[in-house]
Amino acid sequence: MKAKTLDILPEERLENSIPDQKPVFSEMQALAEAHRCFYCYDAPCTAACPTRINVPEFIRKISTGNYKGSARTILSSNIFGLSCAKVCPVEVLCAGACVYHGTHQEPIQIGRLQAFSVQWAYDRDVQFFGKGAPTGKKVALIGGGPASLSCAFELAKLGHEPVVFEKGRFPGGLNTIGVAPYKLHSHVSLREIERVLKIGIEIRPGVVGEDVSLDELEKSFDALFLGVGLGDDSRLGIPGEDLSGCWGALALIEKIKIGKEFSPSSLAHAVILGGGNTAIDAARELAKLGVPRVTLAYRRSEAQMTGYAHEVAWARREGVFFSFLVSPVAILGKDRATGVRFVRMKLGEPDGTGRPKAVPSPGTEFEMDADAVVFGTGQEKRTAFLEKIPGLKLKGGLVDVDDEGRTSKSNYFAGGDCISGGKEVVNAVAEGKRAASSIDLYLNGGRN
Amino acid sequence: MADLSIDFAGIKSPNPFWLASGPLTNSGAQVSRAFELGWGGAVWKTLGEPVVNVYSRYGGMDYRGAKITGLNNIELITDRPLEENLKEIREVKKRFPGHAVIASLMVETREQWREIIKQVEDAGCDGIELNFGCPHGMCERGMGSAVGQEPKVLSEITGWTKEFAAIPVLVKLTPNIGNIVEPGIAAVRGKADGISLINTIKSIVGVDLDRFTPYPYVGGRSTNGGYCGPAVKPIALHMVGSLAREKEITIPISGIGGVSDWRDAAEFILMGASSVQVCTAAMHYGFRIIEEMLEGLSDYMDSKGFRTIADFVGKGARNFVEWGDLNLNYRIAAEISKDLCIGCQLCYVACNDGGHQCIHLDGPGGRVPRVEQEDCIGCNLCSLVCPVPGCITMKEIDTGKPYMNWKEFQKSLARA
Ligand SMILES: Cc1cc2nc3c(=O)[nH]c(=O)nc-3n(C[C@H](O)[C@H](O)[C@H](O)COP(=O)(O)OP(=O)(O)OC[C@H]3O[C@@H](n4cnc5c(N)ncnc54)[C@H](O)[C@@H]3O)c2cc1C
Ligand SMILES: Cc1cc2nc3c(=O)[nH]c(=O)nc-3n(C[C@H](O)[C@H](O)[C@H](O)COP(=O)(O)O)c2cc1C
Ligand code: SF4
Numbered sequence: 102m103k104a105k106t107l108d109i110l111p112e113e114r115l116e117n118s119i120p121d122q123k124p125v126f127s128e129m130q131a132l133a134e135a136h137r138c139f140y141c142y143d144a145p146c147t148a149a150c151p152t153r154i155n156v157p158e159f160i161r162k163i164s165t166g167n168y169k170g171s172a173r174t175i176l177s178s179n180i181f182g183l184s185c186a187k188v189c190p191v192e193v194l195c196a197g198a199c200v201y202h203g204t205h206q207e208p209i210q211i212g213r214l215q216a217f218s219v220q221w222a223y224d225r226d227v228q229f230f231g232k233g234a235p236t237g238k239k240v241a242l243i244g245g246g247p248a249s250l251s252c253a254f255e256l257a258k259l260g261h262e263p264v265v266f267e268k269g270r271f272p273g274g275l276n277t278i279g280v281a282p283y284k285l286h287s288h289v290s291l292r293e294i295e296r297v298l299k300i301g302i303e304i305r306p307g308v309v310g311e312d313v314s315l316d317e318l319e320k321s322f323d324a325l326f327l328g329v330g331l332g333d334d335s336r337l338g339i340p341g342e343d344l345s346g347c348w349g350a351l352a353l354i355e356k357i358k359i360g361k362e363f364s365p366s367s368l369a370h371a372v373i374l375g376g377g378n379t380a381i382d383a384a385r386e387l388a389k390l391g392v393p394r395v396t397l398a399y400r401r402s403e404a405q406m407t408g409y410a411h412e413v414a415w416a417r418r419e420g421v422f423f424s425f426l427v428s429p430v431a432i433l434g435k436d437r438a439t440g441v442r443f444v445r446m447k448l449g450e451p452d453g454t455g456r457p458k459a460v461p462s463p464g465t466e467f468e469m470d471a472d473a474v475v476f477g478t479g480q481e482k483r484t485a486f487l488e489k490i491p492g493l494k495l496k497g498g499l500v501d502v503d504d505e506g507r508t509s510k511s512n513y514f515a516g517g518d519c520i521s522g523g524k525e526v527v528n529a530v531a532e533g534k535r536a537a538s539s540i541d542l543y544l545n546g547g548r549n
Numbered sequence: 550m551a552d553l554s555i556d557f558a559g560i561k562s563p564n565p566f567w568l569a570s571g572p573l574t575n576s577g578a579q580v581s582r583a584f585e586l587g588w589g590g591a592v593w594k595t596l597g598e599p600v601v602n603v604y605s606r607y608g609g610m611d612y613r614g615a616k617i618t619g620l621n622n623i624e625l626i627t628d629r630p631l632e633e634n635l636k637e638i639r640e641v642k643k644r645f646p647g648h649a650v651i652a653s654l655m656v657e658t659r660e661q662w663r664e665i666i667k668q669v670e671d672a673g674c675d676g677i678e679l680n681f682g683c684p685h686g687m688c689e690r691g692m693g694s695a696v697g698q699e700p701k702v703l704s705e706i707t708g709w710t711k712e713f714a715a716i717p718v719l720v721k722l723t724p725n726i727g728n729i730v731e732p733g734i735a736a737v738r739g740k741a742d743g744i745s746l747i748n749t750i751k752s753i754v755g756v757d758l759d760r761f762t763p764y765p766y767v768g769g770r771s772t773n774g775g776y777c778g779p780a781v782k783p784i785a786l787h788m789v790g791s792l793a794r795e796k797e798i799t800i801p802i803s804g805i806g807g808v809s810d811w812r813d814a815a816e817f818i819l820m821g822a823s824s825v826q827v828c829t830a831a832m833h834y835g836f837r838i839i840e841e842m843l844e845g846l847s848d849y850m851d852s853k854g855f856r857t858i859a860d861f862v863g864k865g866a867r868n869f870v871e872w873g874d875l876n877l878n879y880r881i882a883a884e885i886s887k888d889l890c891i892g893c894q895l896c897y898v899a900c901n902d903g904g905h906q907c908i909h910l911d912g913p914g915g916r917v918p919r920v921e922q923e924d925c926i927g928c929n930l931c932s933l934v935c936p937v938p939g940c941i942t943m944k945e946i947d948t949g950k951p952y953m954n955w956k957e958f959q960k961s962l963a964r965a
Binding site for chain 2: 128129132136140142158161162165166167169170173
């Protein structure tokens with residue numbers, strides 16, 4: 102394998118100009134909010150957290166001034182306690198389940214309290230966990246996103262030796278280069294990852310399947326974990342989509358997060374295609390970067406959007422315009438995009454997902470000016486890579502796993518977006534943890 | 550990591566946190582559940598002659614949205630048969646041999662004491678606690694606080710129990726008394742092995758404005774109850790500290806009264822408690838609060854370099870002196886942080902109306918008040934009312950004068 106190292110994050114990045122939407126609480130804010138918590142028993146917030154953080158307990162510890170213990174409670178369930186506190190859609194997870202909703206009052210701001218405690222511990226460099234007594238077992242983790250890193254951390258705690266292979270410039274997967282800057286800046290993700298790695302996780306740069314073969318890995322490791330996530334932006338296959346000025350949403354977001362060469366200030370009107378959270382993120386980021394007109398165009402109506410309602414509300418507040426029941430037919434322009442031709446849509450019979458299909462209304466085509474067109478229409482799956490693993494069962498292009506993160510091959514385990522098709526960072530962390538217990542069982546000769 | 554285990558007058562416990570005698574320790578199932586979650590010991594709900602309880606037993610003292618800052622109860626001792634309690638004590642001790650199970654007892658005659666002590670010893674208890682504290686119901690029958698308020702009787706009954714008991718005897722004191730040191734010394738003279746305090750404080754927690762009846766409401770009437778919970782902590786701390794600094798009190802103290810989190814526990818230990826007992830906080834939130842208490846206390850000890858509980862028992866009581874021993878030349882004055890101040894001006898109104906009129910609103914531009922430090926008497930009031938942590942600090946002012954207390958001051962006046 103070629104000796105490579107991961108990159109150093111550039112100081113100047115476009116994301117720097119986008120401020121944190123929920124800055125870490127001051128002590129006064131944290132105490133006031135913590136005192137509001139009822140300390141529910143068998144709390145719904147904990148049940149709603151994929152990593153099952155004992156939420157009432159960590160909040161109670163804030164209220165008793167035991168900030169260190171609070172961070173310990175959080176991190177013992179979720180080693181990405183800071184990232185998750187900042188990127189989790191708490192509105193539909195923990196805070197969404199808060200009993201305050203039953204009283205028509207604001208739920209507890211769980212994410213912000215969590216960020217407060219973990220940041221407190223990080224500022225003081227408190228290290229809670231150490232490596233377990235060495236077992237001599239080695240595990241290769243393919244992909245350096247939250248799924249693999251959380252799995253690797255648990256394995257190290259149990260005394261196994263994890264080695265993470267990452268093909269990108271930075272560890273952390275989409276937590277570093279994908280999540281919106283107003284939630285988490287890339288350097289904060291990298292700093293948290295540095296702490297995670299401290300337990301004794303090796304990261305090796307390189308593409309598994311190219312720089313290092315799966316055969317080699319199978320030979321030198323006792324078990325493998327697939328945490329490869331999803332792939333590049335998918336396109337629609339319409340004329341003009343490769344013109345300059347057309348972007349995949351992920352590619353654009355990555356430029357904003359870790360680059361500065363993209364220049365939003367020259368744009369007059371950006372059109373984002375899609376109805377999911379990635380499309381909304383791209384739209385909000387462009388609006389925050391000062392693009393004067395940002396339109397999100399979706400082929401169904403608002404009710405069918407997969408993007409969260411709270412995200413739509415934020416986007417509207419920031420001036421993003423929503424255009425529903427329109428579908429792009431072609432991107433206009435000679436050497437660069439100058440507009441989009443749309444056709445109006447109608448809602449029809451339900452499709453496989455239970456949502457009504459969008460069907461074009463003939464003769465309703467119209468054109469919209471645009472100097473940037475962003476495809477927020479989904480991510481490819483890593484099927485090509487996964488299909489090369491003999492005997493690995495896939496399901497719709499995703500790795501097929503059981504309830505404990507085990508694949509059809511006894512020495513392969515998997516978690517994160519490559520098994521779910523794209524959920525949240527916290528799901529990836531939970532699935533990484535779950536797989537670590539299964540790997541541990543397997544390495545100890547347990548059932549598999 | 551700190552070692553939390555204790556040996557309290559011969560009673561061994563994995564940590565200093567015990568459940569106080571009360572509804573939490575009413576059955577074996579409860580005590581077992583508590584031990585599983587981490588509690589170190591339990592003082593069983595007081596055993597004695599059969600009683601009957603009334604319906605509606607508790608009243609809560611809420612303050613500005615905070616529930617149960619104080620709790621009032623008119624509950625009596627156990628209303629379950631003695632045989633059942635003894636059987637469950639035996640089972641708990643068998644399952645948790647390393648945990649402390651202490652039987653709280655309240656009977657009248659010498660014979661009754663002899664009999665019940667034998668029974669709880671046979672059941673495997675690690676110690677007994679004499680309930681000389683209950684301020685309602687039982688005292689009308691000549692027991693509970695009726696004993697705790699009569700040092701002579703207290704000493705005598707303690708003496709009986711020491712004759713009969715092979716296991717350590719703790720005396721639980723009532724705070725409903727002028728000077729807590731008197732019953733404390735009486736307990737020592739009765740040869741008690743330890744002292745627990747405080748039991749509840751005689752109280753009426755509130756009045757129903759529509760039914761013209763105090764709480765808790767029992768069919769058109771009510772009675773005085775016992776007050777406990779966070780609100781009584783200052784009273785309890787004073788009493789624990791008063792015993793701890795008293796030379797004649799040579800036996801360990803179990804601190805009770807408003808302990809709700811690790812900080813309260815640490816404060817009681819600093820004031821002289823070797824174990825702490827908890828009732829209201831666990832009634833409010835359940836046994837699960839123990840996790841935070843153990844962790845918080847252990848982290849605190851680590852941060853201070855205390856290896857064992859004994860390392861800091863009474864460390865604060867040593868600095869608890871009479872007023873006349875305070876340094877009259879120690880001076881402080883308030884200082885308001887311009888950066889942190891949010892301009893609520895609560896400090897201004899407090900000092901102007903209830904302090905010494907040394908905070909002024911003439912600061913240049915804005916709402917940040919100004920302290921005239923020359924006039925400030927360093928009473929703390931402004932810093933206590935300030936809602937922003939760290940905004941008003943009390944700064945030491947070097948007077949250049951040596952330590953001088955009241956007595957010395959009097960002498961110096963006489964000389965002059
Ligand atoms: C635009 C966008 C915004 C998002 N915002 C949020 C949000 O706000 N909150 C939230 O909770 N979630 C968000 N998510 C989802 C979240 O980022 C993912 O669910 C999560 O990162 C998945 O983790 P993972 O480890 O499975 O995969 P990834 O994070 O995708 O990491 C996979 C890693 O594997 C590497 N890799 C792949 N193949 C190979 C190979 N062959 N060899 C070596 N390395 C390889 C990749 O380079 C990558 O670093 C967002 C996703 C996107 C796309
Ligand atoms: C409902 C209730 C019942 C109690 N019963 C007893 C009892 O049977 N025997 C006893 O010694 N103390 C009894 N107590 C007093 C407690 O043991 C304890 O001394 C007091 O509540 C102070 O502690 P706290 O502030 O933690 O509640 C009782 C207290 C309450 C609230
Ligand atoms: S807590 Fe409520 S339900 Fe339980 S015994 Fe008391 S009044 Fe009845």
